[in-house]
Amino acid sequence: ENSYYINGFPVTNPLTGFGASQLPFGAIAEAQVLTGGFGAEFGRSIGGVVNVLTKSGKNRWEAGATMSWSPDSLRSDPKDIYYPKTGRTYNAATDGTLYIRRNQNTADSKLFGGYVSGPIIQDKLFMLVSAEQTKTDQGFVNGLRTSTSNAVNGWNDTKATVNRYLAKFDWNIADEHRLEFMSIGDSPVVKIDRS
Numbered sequence: 485e486n487s488y489y490i491n492g493f494p495v496t497n498p499l500t501g502f503g504a505s506q507l508p509f510g511a512i513a514e515a516q517v518l519t520g521g522f523g524a525e526f527g528r529s530i531g532g533v534v535n536v537l538t539k540s541g542k543n544r545w546e547a548g549a550t551m552s553w554s555p556d557s558l559r560s561d562p563k564d565i566y567y568p569k570t571g572r573t574y575n576a577a578t579d580g581t582l583y584i585r586r587n588q589n590t591a592d593s594k595l596f597g598g599y600v601s602g603p604i605i606q607d608k609l610f611m612l613v614s615a616e617q618t619k620t621d622q623g624f625v626n627g628l629r630t631s632t633s634n635a636v637n638g639w640n641d642t643k644a645t646v647n648r649y650l651a652k653f654d655w656n657i658a659d660e661h662r663l664e665f666m667s668i669g670d671s672p673v674v675k676i677d678r679s
Contacts, residue, residue, distance in 0.1 A: 494528070510597055541654060598616075612652045
């Protein structure tokens with residue numbers, strides 16, 4: 485019921501409203517959230533509208549970079565989940581027993597990003613290029629009601645890599661007239677190793 489736009493252009497499936505494209509953080513100038521009373525330009529929505537506006541190049545060269553790391557060694561251990569103790573005879577087999585083993589789960593994530601923008605032709609033609617890569621490594625028990633050993637239902641190791649980019653060129657043809665070219669990409673790859 486909600487619609488998602490980038491620079492006023494819809495980025496979800498027009499029929500189902502599913503799917504989306506995400507931008508690298510260095511490319512975002514503003515995020516608009518419209519909950520009612522929005523114009524016809526944001527049609528096909530009976531809920532709300534999220535419109536992300538991207539940065540543009542200016543008459544001055546700018547560049548930036550970012551990096552973040554969330555190591556597994558600095559995370560607290562997740563808690564195991566147990567069936568509740570109900571005291572009912574028909575729940576005797578599960579009362580207080582392990583439902584999901586989580587205390588051995590691991591998660592490590594890294595994010596690298598950067599952008600550069602500036603004039604190709606002063607006051608006329610501008611460019612912005614932004615890219616970002618997120619790598620997440622996770623390990624977790626596959627399944628429910630595991631015993632003290634993870635070998636009962638298996639162990640999953642997943643490696644996810646998401647590459648995002650935006651390339652944008654703005655050409656001021658004349659006063660009040662501008663031509664804009666924008667290319668965005670969002671490509672996730674997930675590899676799962678089941679032991």
